[in-house]
Amino acid sequence: MRILPLITLTIAIAMPMGLAAQEQHDDTSARDVLKAACERDARLTYRTGVRTLPEVREQMMAARKTYVRDCLAKASAAAS
Numbered sequence: 001m002r003i004l005p006l007i008t009l010t011i012a013i014a015m016p017m018g019l020a021a022q023e024q025h026d027d028t029s030a031r032d033v034l035k036a037a038c039e040r041d042a043r044l045t046y047r048t049g050v051r052t053l054p055e056v057r058e059q060m061m062a063a064r065k066t067y068v069r070d071c072l073a074k075a076s077a078a079a080s
Contacts (some may be wrong), residue, residue, distance in 0.1 A: 031072075038071035039064075 042064040048057050 022061065034075050035072060038068045038075075041071065042067040 045067065046060045046064045048060045052060070
């Protein structure tokens with residue numbers, strides 16, 4: 001009979017601490033978020049498969065890097 005109030009009290013104490021931890025974890029910068037979005041778009045645009053030839057894979061990886069660099073440059077120019 002005493003276990004139910006104890007569980008309720010534990011949940012009531014733990015919930016605000018969990019929310020506070022989530023708020024403190026938000027330390028990513030806008031540039032990091034933008035870079036992650038650019039990298040995701042580059043991966044979707046320039047996909048490589050398991051059977052892709054090594055030469056083609058290297059070209060695709062170079063294209064991804066170029067895409068991310070251009071994407072970040074455009075974003076910084078638009079923000080200015």
